[in-house]
Amino acid sequence: MSEPGYEAARDELVEVVRKLEAGGLSLEDSLALWERGEVLAKTCERHLAGARERIDQALAVSEEDGREG
Secondary structure (H helix, E strand, O other): OOOOOHHHHHHHHHHHHHHHHHOOOOHHHHHHHHHHHHHHHHHHHHHHHHHHHHHHHHHHHHHHHHHHO
16 A cells, blocks of 8 residues: 555644544554554654755756846
């Protein structure tokens, strides 16, 4: 199964948190949701790190272009 995009992972993570906060789950279900939330949070972090890297690269190119002119 492929990794979800940032928005899909974020939306699912919000739903996981909502379910955990609502309570009423068995310990086993709570642990499974918590583990899923951890995976989703790491997925979001990877997407954000990639976006940050692309922005940094674009800014570096922009600065180099500005110095050449």
